Amino acid sequence: MIRYMGTRKNGQGADVYVFVVNGLEKEVREHALKQHPGCYDALPASVKAKIAANRTWLSRL
Numbered sequence: 596m597i598r599y600m601g602t603r604k605n606g607q608g609a610d611v612y613v614f615v616v617n618g619l620e621k622e623v624r625e626h627a628l629k630q631h632p633g634c635y636d637a638l639p640a641s642v643k644a645k646i647a648a649n650r651t652w653l654s655r656l
Contacts, residue, residue, distance in 0.1 A: 597637045612638065625649065 600613040600620070611622040614634055621631070625646060628635045635643075 597633045599634075599637045599639065599642075602642070612642070 596615075596617060598615045600615055602610055602612055603622075605611045605622065605624075609624060611624055612628070612634070614621050614623060614631075614637060616631075616634075621634075623631050623634055628646075638646075
């Protein structure tokens with residue numbers, strides 16, 4: 596079971612997405628979402644839109 600809990604900043608100042616996976620809290624950075632099956636699908640639509648905007652911005656560099 597994967598449940599999205601929110602977003603917070605880690606020690607380096609990067610945004611991390613916080614999930615509860617099988618009862619354990621897990622922090623996942625945006626670029627690592629593909630490495631954790633089901634985490635991206637558990638995100639709400641507003642967060643997915645923010646990630647899409649970040650990727651669009653990054654592709655313009």
